[in-house]
Amino acid sequence: MIMLSSLLSLLMEPFIQRAFLVGxxxxxxxxxxxxxxxxxxxxLIGDGxxxxxFGGLALGYYLDVVPLWAAAVVVVVGAIGxxxxxxxxxxxxxxxxxxxxxxxxxxxxxxxxxxxxxGVNLDSLLFGSILLVDxxxxxxxxxxLVLTLGVILVFYKExxxxxxxxxxxxASGISTSFFDYLxxxxxxxxxxxxxxxxxxxxxSAMIVIPAxxxxxxxxxxxxxxILSPVFSTISVIAGLLISIxxxxxxxxxxxxxxxxxxxxILGFKRISxxxxxxxxxxxxxx
Amino acid sequence: MSSxxxxxxxxxxxxxxxxxxxxxxxxxxxxxxxxxxxIIGPNGAGKTTLLNVLLGLTPPKRGSVSLFGGSVxxxxxxxxxxxxxxxxxxxxxxxxxxxETVLMGRTPRAGPLHRLGHEDYNKAEExxxxxxxxxxxxxxxxELSGGQSQRVLMAKALVGDPDLLVLDEPTSGVDxxxxxxxxxxxxxxxxxxxxxxxxxxxxxxxxxxxTNRVAFLHRSLLFQGSTSExxxxxxxxxxxxxxxxxEDGRVCDYPLEHxxxxxxx
Numbered sequence: 001m002i003m004l005s006s007l008l009s010l011l012m013e014p015f016i017q018r019a020f021l022v023g024x025x026x027x028x029x030x031x032x033x034x035x036x037x038x039x040x041x042x043x044l045i046g047d048g049x050x051x052x053x054f055g056g057l058a059l060g061y062y063l064d065v066v067p068l069w070a071a072a073v074v075v076v077v078g079a080i081g082x083x084x085x086x087x088x089x090x091x092x093x094x095x096x097x098x099x100x101x102x103x104x105x106x107x108x109x110x111x112x113x114x115x116x117x118x119g120v121n122l123d124s125l126l127f128g129s130i131l132l133v134d135x136x137x138x139x140x141x142x143x144x145l146v147l148t149l150g151v152i153l154v155f156y157k158e159x160x161x162x163x164x165x166x167x168x169x170x171a172s173g174i175s176t177s178f179f180d181y182l183x184x185x186x187x188x189x190x191x192x193x194x195x196x197x198x199x200x201x202x203x204s205a206m207i208v209i210p211a212x213x214x215x216x217x218x219x220x221x222x223x224x225x226i227l228s229p230v231f232s233t234i235s236v237i238a239g240l241l242i243s244i245x246x247x248x249x250x251x252x253x254x255x256x257x258x259x260x261x262x263x264x265i266l267g268f269k270r271i272s273x274x275x276x277x278x279x280x281x282x283x284x285x286x
Numbered sequence: 287m288s289s290x291x292x293x294x295x296x297x298x299x300x301x302x303x304x305x306x307x308x309x310x311x312x313x314x315x316x317x318x319x320x321x322x323x324x325i326i327g328p329n330g331a332g333k334t335t336l337l338n339v340l341l342g343l344t345p346p347k348r349g350s351v352s353l354f355g356g357s358v359x360x361x362x363x364x365x366x367x368x369x370x371x372x373x374x375x376x377x378x379x380x381x382x383x384x385x386e387t388v389l390m391g392r393t394p395r396a397g398p399l400h401r402l403g404h405e406d407y408n409k410a411e412e413x414x415x416x417x418x419x420x421x422x423x424x425x426x427x428x429e430l431s432g433g434q435s436q437r438v439l440m441a442k443a444l445v446g447d448p449d450l451l452v453l454d455e456p457t458s459g460v461d462x463x464x465x466x467x468x469x470x471x472x473x474x475x476x477x478x479x480x481x482x483x484x485x486x487x488x489x490x491x492x493x494x495x496x497t498n499r500v501a502f503l504h505r506s507l508l509f510q511g512s513t514s515e516x517x518x519x520x521x522x523x524x525x526x527x528x529x530x531x532x533e534d535g536r537v538c539d540y541p542l543e544h545x546x547x548x549x550x551x
Contacts, residue, residue: 171366
């Protein structure tokens with residue numbers, strides 16, 4: 001564990017500041033999108049697309065093209081594939097995600113083993129390396145954030161209606177398939193931008209957990225959309241600080257911090273509802 | 287109120303599920319402007335499927351469906367309000383408030399890339415008051431009873447100023463006073479504002495007293511015509527079950543009428 005003075009001097013380091021900045025940017029993008037994903041009950045899509053991205057990155061190394069671009073193409077195709085399978089109803093949505101997830105992971109492992117790993121740091125792919133991000137990655141994350149928020153602002157009412165009830169939205173003339181594909185592809189783009197930060201294995205948590213926290217305490221849909229990035233940002237800042245203090249893996253620490261936050265919120269909610277029920281029954285008795 | 291202008295038309299429509307199970311067969315039906323059409327039939331008769339075909343949710347295998355003179359498309363559906371069959375009460379953690387849900391009904395009318403404005407907010411307030419659920423505005427959907435949820439969905443359907451209201455068993459799970467109030471509002475909307483109604487229901491009494499036309503469905507259309515033609519004999523024959531309409535218009539379920547306390551004992 002490091003001392004306070006060392007921590008303060010570390011926080012002044014540019015690489016640490018870059019880590020906080022990119023972490024917050026990704027937290028904002030993934031958590032807003034997460035609200036739609038959780039409510040549409042497709043929480044595993046982040047996991048599915050992240051593993052697809054792993055296969056895409058391996059393909060990029062194998063073909064000797066820019067790995068992130070190869071992964072981006074593969075993830076967008078995967079996003080469309082998952083949505084198409086889910087909508088066709090021939091197989092259930094979670095099964096479709098499971099198949100594509102395993103396809104991405106297995107392809108990635110085979111391609112990496114074919115070329116004896118290409119000298120790739122597998123740990124950084126799987127668990128992220130937020131402390132190593134450069135200004136290009138920050139810029140990419142910023143563009144992804146603007147794109148995500150822009151799309152959600154422009155199509156807010158349609159996305160809200162489709163999330164509320166797809167059949168009712170469709171019966172009103174809204175092209176729900178377009179919005180399903182849009183959410184999937186946006187998720188794929190956020191996943192690609194997030195891999196340097198939390199890695200393939202943990203990105204799904206960054207999408208899902210802040211939305212779950214927000215849903216526990218929000219008073220409306222709009223409120224949920226505002227609170228989710230707040231919880232996500234707090235988790236990233238607190239998680240990064242803890243990882244620096246304890247010298248632990250940053251991506252995993254951020255995710256554990258978010259999960260701890262969710263457990264605390266669930267606990268407070270339970271205590272508050274129990275005490276409310278108790279006071280109600282006391283007032284009835286008196 | 288009904289005119290000869292066609293709002294919706296089914297021509298020889300067939301629907302199958304899983305390729306070989308007939309859900310609807312040879313349905314030909316016109317719904318005229320100002321109609322209050324009651325669709326009755328036993329469970330599994332295809333009432334919901336018929337409405338889903340009109341709403342573009344279920345494609346017909348054969349035949350054609352038109353809406354406001356055109357194909358079933360986004361522009362036609364924007365003029366339709368839809369109250370679905372009672373769905374399970376929203377999940378406890380559903381974040382949507384009553385106000386947000388009702389306001390969603392303005393989405394099709396506003397069209398893509400347009401934000402909702404004051405006119406939309408005022409309309410939502412007006413409909414919430416009309417259906418007596420204004421005090422629930424800030425409550426979340428997951429906190430409502432089944433009956434309250436149905437009223438909210440009806441408000442959502444009405445807020446878009448529809449020309450055609452499609453109601454799929456809208457009062458299932460609703461208590462009697464609320465049910466009467468909902469049907470009173472529907473009758474007024476049909477009579478005063480001229481909104482065309484398509485009501486799928488098991489409640490023959492409501493159909494008898496509220497609608498001007500009836501369609502009896504059992505995979506195919508066994509009867510369609512004026513409500514006044516709906517006699518004891520017609521109903522009993524179609525349901526294959528003794529049904530009696532009393533002089534004051536009440537519908538009696540014959541065997542239940544003869545179940546007395548003594549029978550129970």
